[in-house]
Amino acid sequence: MTIRPELIEKLRTQRAKLTENVSPEKLEALHAKGLLSARERLDALFEEGTFQELGLYATHAATAFGMAGRFLPADGVIAGNGYVGNTQVAAFSQDFSVVAGTLGKMQARKITRIMRHALKIGVPVVAFKDSGGARIQEGVDALSGYGDVFYANVLLSGVVPQIAVICGPCAGGAAYSPALMDFVIMTRNNAHMFLTGPEVIKAVTGRATTMAEVGGAEMHSTVSGNAHFVAEDDQHAIALVKQLLSYLPANNTEDPPHHLDVPIEEMEDPAINDCIPDSPSEPLDMYSVIRRIVDRAELLEVHAGFARNVIVGFARISGVVVGIVANQPMVMAGALDLNAADKVARFVRTCNIFNVPVVTLVDVPGFLPGVEQERGGIIRHGAKMLSAYGSCTAPKITVILRKAYGGSYLAMCSQEMGADMVYAWPTAEIAVMGAEAAVKILYRKELEKAEDRQAKAAELAQEYRDEFASPYVSASNFYITDVIEPQDTRWMVALALRKTLDKRELRPAKKHGNIPM
Structure with missing residues (x-):
């Protein structure tokens, strides 16, 4: 049986509509800031021709407030798996160009589906976070979606490596998912991770602050400790992901990628x-x-x-x-x-x-x-x-x-x-x-009697080192x-x-x- 040409054409048109949603002008603007699109991030992570997408056609519930008839390509997240070197990796990439990458129930279903797939087959998960937070139009469904993601993070913890790459905003409850993962990479100038931003902080506490002070990569990598690595841009972040994966096994039942063919040389240094x-x-x-x-x-x-x-x-x-x-x-x-x-x-x-x-x-x-x-x-x-x-x-x-x-x-x-x-x-x-502290306690009386206390203290300290330390x-x-x-x-x-x-x-x-x- 031959498939009618119009069906093939319809398929290709549909796929192009879903996958080519960022114009060349927008791509150029992103690149100027050191950003990649959601799909470009996955292309840069995986070996060419190895990525297989999951849930391309999935979309939001039309019953959500004000969402009827709205076209959201891939519902704002691209999910699937491929190979990084010889290691199979599952990944998802939130798409800020689609309603600011906000999370609703369907986006959460896609994310948790690829995470549970990683759990079943025992492979690492890489998550590109670029989202304005919960999709307000979906109300409690969005909150339920976050709960599903957090639960999946906990299930995977201790089984497969989980690496979060914060490429843009990671706001509100969304910040808890990377916090539940093994490693967090933030890009220096474009990433922000916070529960409450500067405007909310000022409204509630009266204190004026900046996004860099409460959510920037520099702050999280030096003060809060929430970020493990700071990358200069998206490409550098992906390079760090690959470096990390080169030291880690695919899951907790495997050994790390040792190079045991390297000989041990009995060489003095x-x-x-x-x-x-x-x-x-x-x-x-x-x-x-x-x-x-x-x-x-x-x-x-x-x-x-x-x-x-x-x-x-x-x-x-x-x-x-x-x-x-x-x-x-x-x-x-x-x-x-x-x-x-x-x-x-x-x-x-x-x-x-x-x-x-x-x-x-x-x-x-x-x-x-x-x-x-x-x-x-x-x-x-x-x-x-x-x-x-x-x-x-x-x-x-x-x-x-x-x-x-x-x-x-x-x-x-x-x-x-x-x-x-x-x-x-x-x-x-x-x-x-x-030794110095010990001498003051153990030999206090001897020091008090000594003519040259400093010299005696040094002598006793050396005796203490030799005899006890x-x-x-x-x-x-x-x-x-x-x-x-x-x-x-x-x-x-x-x-x-x-x-x-x-x-x-x-x-x-x-x-x-x-x-x-």
């Missing part, structure tokens, strides 16, 4: 010694150490602008995908505060979900003291780190470079918190507190695996990672633990 300051009181730049340890000095840093006293991100060590967690003594001496604790805990939990080994580099003087920290709940926030590391069953390798004092020693994944291997440099100091003391009590030379760190960690990749650790049967939120 004397240059790492140049990273260590001459004086213990001088801060060590942890980035310089990380670059010496990871492959090609490449770190995909997560939350780079937020809580900069700790560093977290993805890398490879001799081909093995790892999550790096490290103190940064160049900022706040590397002390742990409220935001740093949240940043580390969240990242460790993410690594554990997707079977990514965690390498922790320690140079920490303690938790940040202060009234604001105590009143802000540093106990509760610090406990999140203990909970995250303690519940993590992925391989955990810890290297203590210098300071590891008090509770922060435990919070940075000590042996007692489940580290599989703990190495220490000869420069490490592991103790309840720093030396890494050899911890090693003699089997609290650390080995004391190693800094130049051996890369290959020792690489070897430990290969040996723990098949680690299996069972936990008591339960629904889930209770996180100190």
